[in-house]
Amino acid sequence: MTSIGSDDRGWLRAMPAEAGRDALLSRAGHRVLAARRLTDLVQGRPPGVTGSQWTSASRASFDFVVHAADTGHPVVAVQIGPVPSPGSAEQRVERLTDAVSAAAGLPVLRIGSPTLSATEHGRRLVEYVIDARAYAAGGATAAGTEPAPVGFRDILGRLPDGRTGPVNDLGALTRAAAVEAYVAGQVADPIVRGLHVRWVDGPAQGWSWVQVRPDACLIEQVSVTEHRFSCGIDAARLAEDLAAVAVGERLRENAVADLLPRAEWTAQIAALSQRRHELVGGFGFDHLCAD
Incomplete structure (x- = not known):
């Protein structure tokens, strides 16, 4: 299986070239894939993660993963949906998933809501996040003598x-x-x-x-x-x-x-x-x- 670019970020797996053709959307130098398992993103069990933790977390998936189009590297994994109840099995899996993601260096964005869903609101939210991030990156590279640009939210x-x-x-x-x-x-x-x-x-x-x-x-x-x-x-x-x-x-x-x-x-x-x-x-x- 070939990948777009090489992964120099250790445990993160670059997006396979063939997966890029099935991207949900391409925007501002990014490609977005839907319904990606943690094992699609992390290559092997990272240091500090026990076998039991890896087994439990590896079954988890994210609603969307934003990849850099040029390198295939994961930029952020996004999950949208209800917040798990305290002490529930769902909360335990979420915490294990976050722990494995942290060990591998995978950025994660979680949106907790009983009303918003990946199906109805996910695409628009991911587009918004990509646009806001690109705008912020452009402002950060502006000359230091220029006045601070208006924030993306306040245009x-x-x-x-x-x-x-x-x-x-x-x-x-x-x-x-x-x-x-x-x-x-x-x-x-x-x-x-x-x-x-x-x-x-x-x-x-x-x-x-x-x-x-x-x-x-x-x-x-x-x-x-x-x-x-x-x-x-x-x-x-x-x-x-x-x-x-x-x-x-x-x-x-x-x-x-x-x-x-x-x-x-x-x-x-x-x-x-x-x-x-x-x-x-x-x-x-x-x-x-x-x-």
Whole structure:
């Protein structure tokens, strides 16, 4: 089996040339393959990984793997779906997979959400990550005397509703949909709100919500876990934007039965603010703690 380029990164396996022809997409110097097993990416058991760990983790797979088109090297493996329950077999496999990936030097991006899925949202998310990473790399190579470029997330342009705003806001379509739902009398408030945090010893988390009734909210939470990878956008901010995407899915499907009382949600935000010492950069949403 021939590969594109040689793998000088130790335990990582380069993308086979024949696999590149079956790529889900090619974009900005990258090729993306879907449904790749860990054993497709790691050649042999890395040092520090026991036989039992390797056996368990080798059965795992990732939804997508982004490869460099020129060398075939894996750039990042992406997984999208619900966060495993604490203490579950799924959580154990995820931790083992992350441990083996770390030993092999494989970057991993995990998106945890009960609403977002690889099938429905994966391609768009991977395209977004590739574009954001390429934009950040271009900014990093600019001359040091030039002013810092606008971040990828903050580039202004024409939004779906005709206004000017950040065109790379993943939640832009949701914000437009919320206004339409408000006009149609389906929600009590057209504003899509959000907050985000990053735990010192854990993932980034983002929440987004809309008031369906004056006393009840539709809320979505998304976690973003980055291992040896960054697309150039703050992970917590990305989590909040993805939570807004999930809210949009719920609105489009009219799946608004599972609501949380507004007072209870405000109390949860206040409780989160009390844990600011556990957060990177503290808690910047105190204005949301009062109803």
